[in-house]
Amino acid sequence: MSTVEANKQTLGFQTEVKHLLHLMIHSLYSNKEIFLRELISNGSDAADKLRFEALANDSLYEGDAELKIRVDFDEKAKTITVTDNGIGMTREEVQDHIGTIAKSGTKAFFEKLTGDQAKDSELIGQFGVGFYSSFIVADKVTLTTRKAGAPHDQGVRWESDGLGEYTIASVEKADRGTEIVLHLKDGEDEFLSEWKLRSIIKKYSDHINLPIIMSKEVPAEKDDDGNETAPARVEDDTVNSASALWTKSKDDISEEQYNEFYKHVAHDFQDPLVHVHSKVEGTNEYSLLLFVPGRAPFDLWDRDAKHGVKLYIKKVFITDDPEQLMPRYLRFVRGVIDADSLPLNVSREILQQSKQISNIKAGAVKKVLGLLEDLAENDAEKYQNFWEMFGNVIKEGPIEDHKNKDRVAGLLRFSSTHTNDKTQNVSLADYVSRMKEGQEKIYYITADSFAAAKSSPHLEVFRKKGIEVLLLTDRIDEWLVSSLTEFDGKHMQSIAKGELDLDKFDSEEEKKHQEEVSKDFEAVVKQIQEVLDDKVSEVKISHRLTDSPACLVTGAYDMSLHMERIMKEAGQSGGMFGMGGNSKPIFEINPDHAIVQALKNEQDDARFADISHILFDQAILSEGGQLDDPAAFVHKLNGLLQNLLK
Structure with missing residues (x-):
């Protein structure tokens, strides 16, 4: 050279x-x-x-x-x-x-x-x-x-x-x-x-x-008499075993060898969390050796990342295009799949249309899901570590993978009112096992943070009746619940949308009280509707509040207020919270609250309007929203406070 x-x-x-x-x-x-x-x-x-x-x-x-x-x-x-x-x-x-x-x-x-x-x-x-x-x-x-x-x-x-x-x-x-x-x-x-x-x-x-x-x-060779028969020489020597690890029997591979292979294929310095090694026989024969990393890679959220699972055909590398072999929600998986039956001259274009590759991908996904299910069942602490690293990615599963929606749903973990702990460690199976007799739905609320979800006024009636509510605080959760509408035959229900259908848990006395206040507050409801007509679609007596004076609810098939805020932050128009759309929330009032009861006796129309606007703005704030005109809210609130101090 x-x-x-x-x-x-x-x-x-x-x-x-x-x-x-x-x-x-x-x-x-x-x-x-x-x-x-x-x-x-x-x-x-x-x-x-x-x-x-x-x-x-x-x-x-x-x-x-x-x-x-x-x-x-x-x-x-x-x-x-x-x-x-x-x-x-x-x-x-x-x-x-x-x-x-x-x-x-x-x-x-x-x-x-x-x-x-x-x-x-x-x-x-x-x-x-x-x-x-x-x-x-x-x-x-x-x-x-x-x-x-x-x-x-x-x-x-x-x-x-x-x-x-x-x-x-x-x-x-x-x-x-x-x-x-x-x-x-x-x-x-x-x-x-x-x-x-x-x-x-x-x-x-x-x-x-x-x-x-x-x-x-190589030292010189000598005969029995010490005479040199061949001179010392230097020759090439293969240091490693030079055989594909995944082709060996599991019994012949140590944990250390698995770990070192993972570090090689993943370019990682740390041991993997778990692995699965399998040979599939039949129409499509292939071997797979797949790993779940011990830590989330930095490019976990890079949709253009090009390393993940490598495809080999008869030990010849073909591609590491991740979406060929693993869905996006399992993009953290590393390893190799080696197929026996595909032609060696296969191209990437043919791969995309290959039924055999689709079958191999489906089989590999099942192996990974089985590995995670086993981890969740037999090592809760290790699975919790996994969830904290990759939970938000797994939540993409029900959205992306309809065939495996139920299996992925079983792997999901959430916070809930049962533990009052922000740690996401409640499975949907856990929730169903604790459902009250006669309860037919899995209730949840979405919010910007655990604190906001935990303090939401929508939880009040559920606390009173001892019904568990899942607290969903990750941004992906809004898309998750739009795809995951049921689990184990139980419908998923947002407690901030539509009717709650909790009548079966009401006593006769509670039902009678609700009928009485509905009649008693008809005029108040009508007057608030007139005041807030440009802001709300309807004013109703609430059956979900026990401590708060009012709250906002969306229709059963409308976009949630939390989702509207996310869309607004992403630059999308529509909805409320200053976004200029046509969607208006339902405004529910609590007839047992002192402020609402005071409205019933309020003779001053201007004061009635100010209180109604303040209650509406407070409801927006309790939902985590922002006011269109904070100064007007402060002005109205100060006016009421001044009257109280006279």
Whole structure:
């Protein structure tokens, strides 16, 4: 390979890269050896990509189809070299992947940094640093690469000390693939050892599905008389087992091997939470090894993230397009699926229309749901940890996956009035098991926060009658309940919409009282309706309030007030709360409240109107809404207070 460089540029790292490199160097000191695992994993990914591209263009192999990774060291030069003959990179790809961090979640990553080295080390592992881990042990890194199929003069050399700048130049490179040379820092000589490097490879990368080669010294052979029959020599030796882990029997795989494979496939530093390993036989034969991460990745909410479950066909990598193999609500799942019966020359377009792939995806989803069901049933504490990390994602399930709606519903967890704890640990099955005799519905309320839900006036009659209510406070909940309308034959009912149908729980005395106050307050209801006619669709006597004077209710088939606020914040028009739409709420008054009773005897029409407006505005505030004219509300309230002080 020529050392002549052309088109050489000196460029600066992104600010985020500088920060990340500094953190790695100072935070991952206790786990330095992971640099080799990361570089080998990258080489493995490069080989997988070449295998796939070569299915359509065999010339990309350039006459060398034996894919491998090589690890060498030089004690005198104090270097470690990791070489792969995978897909390689163009100059543009080197700049995109090495000079920058093109990852969503970067901002969130830095916002979570604490300054505590141990905690920040965990965050770095959660973020995934790959190539940059080289600088944990090296004070200079030289990367030379050429894209498979590109001319020899289109090689690229990238070099940096990891402090602020890097150089990039065009070079001659005879072989495709990537060579990374680490120039070790002073004090890192422990890695200039054949035994040390071999032990790291066996520990972290034994499962890699292509040979990892190191040179091995073979001593001279001698006969019984001590005469040399063959000279000492150096030969290549495969360090790892070089067999796909998922093809082995579960009995032959240790927990440590599963964990290390997960770290490789997920580019994570921490152990997974749980895994499922299965071989499915029949019309569609395939093996799967799937993991639930121990921590939520930073790109969990990135809809364009392209890593998740990898599809192999007969151990040949095909794609890691996540939506091919796992629905969006299970996008946190990592692992591999290896199909036996699909043709090796299958294209991504054919995959999208393949009935076999659809069946494999359906089977894989069932395996993951079964894994989560087992976790929920047998390890409540671990499932609670899972829920806190991925609960909001799982809530997308009933919206997205109609076939598995009931199974996903069984995995959901909520807060409720039964525990009065904001922790979401109440399942729908728990709720149903505690339903009162004669109760036919699962009651819930949506709100912006746990505090707002817990203090909602809509809960008053439910507390009085001892009926549990689910407290839904995540934004996704509004979309969830629009799709999940029942569970176990029980209808889901918002306590802030429509009629409550709680008559069966009323005593005869309560029913008689309701009839009396309805007649007694007919005139009050009519007058309030006239005052608030432009703001409400109807004024009614409330059967859901015990302590509050009034509340707002929407029709059974109307958008909830909470949903309207969410839509408004998203820039959507319609509804109330100043959004200019036609939807008007129902205004319910509590005839047993002193303020409403005072209205019955109020002779001053202007004062009656002011009190009615104040009650309406208070009801909006109790729903978490904002007033159209806060100053007018304060003016009316101050006027009433002044009259009281006279």
